[in-house]
Amino acid sequence: MPHLLYIESSPRKQRSASIEVATAFIEAWQARHTIATVDTLDVWNMPLPEFDGAVLDAKYAGIMGVERTPEQKQAWEQITELAQRFIKADIILFAVPMWNFGIPYKLKHLIDVVSQKDLLFTFDERGLNGLLDGRKVVVIAARGAPLDRAEHQIAYLTTWSEMVGIDEQYNVVIEKTLLGPDVDAESRQTAKTAAVDLAATL
Numbered sequence: 001m002p003h004l005l006y007i008e009s010s011p012r013k014q015r016s017a018s019i020e021v022a023t024a025f026i027e028a029w030q031a032r033h034t035i036a037t038v039d040t041l042d043v044w045n046m047p048l049p050e051f052d053g054a055v056l057d058a059k060y061a062g063i064m065g066v067e068r069t070p071e072q073k074q075a076w077e078q079i080t081e082l083a084q085r086f087i088k089a090d091i092i093l094f095a096v097p098m099w100n101f102g103i104p105y106k107l108k109h110l111i112d113v114v115s116q117k118d119l120l121f122t123f124d125e126r127g128l129n130g131l132l133d134g135r136k137v138v139v140i141a142a143r144g145a146p147l148d149r150a151e152h153q154i155a156y157l158t159t160w161s162e163m164v165g166i167d168e169q170y171n172v173v174i175e176k177t178l179l180g181p182d183v184d185a186e187s188r189q190t191a192k193t194a195a196v197d198l199a200a201t202l
């Protein structure tokens with residue numbers, strides 16, 4: 001049964017362009033895969049563990065190949081549970097606003113927490129080896145204005161996808177959401193059409 005992990009990272013909810021287009025994508029994808037399942041991770045409405053103390057020590061113990069203490073093992077369980085939601089997915093869909101050329105800090109928090117050795121990737125002296133190969137990533141990226149300087153939004157998620165072993169990535173961009181209601185509406189409509197077309201292929 002196809003399974004999609006939807007990661008929502010805009011706090012704007014009803015007004016959000018990335019969520020509006022992602023919703024159109026999900027509806028079209030579900031219409032095509034009637035027995036599919038969707039798991040939603042809303043980074044603004046979930047407890048994201050701080051990455052310090054026992055959980056940080058558990059990470060380094062894993063990297064060093066040292067036995068974790070009971071406290072570290074317990075702290076690591078929440079990381080494993082979160083990682084399982086990525087591992088189970090056939091498609092990982094990111095709906096992501098551009099914030100200061102990059103991604104919202106809550107999404108970065110999720111990525112920092114979940115991107116762990118022996119869960120999403122391994123590494124040794126030969127380099128990184130992603131463990132999520134065979135999955136697909138879809139990025140629905142909203143921006144207020146046309147790109148003028150740096151682009152650390154899609155570029156960052158592409159690097160992350162490659163790190164975890166995913167080389168099949170599709171991007172849909174909604175630009176100019178801050179350039180007036182007409183331009184915003186037109187950008188959303190164009191992106192929704194692209195998202196629905198993409199869903200028909202996945």
Ligand SMILES: Cc1cc2nc3c(=O)[nH]c(=O)nc-3n(C[C@H](O)[C@H](O)[C@H](O)COP(=O)(O)O)c2cc1C
Binds near residue numbers: 018146
């Ligand atoms: C904190 C913050 C930083 C932003 N930084 C940028 C930016 O660097 N470039 C840009 O084009 N738009 C920027 N914007 C505008 C958003 O990208 C735009 O409103 C977009 O539609 C947000 O996606 P959403 O509608 O899904 O929330 C920023 C908005 C916020 C709240």
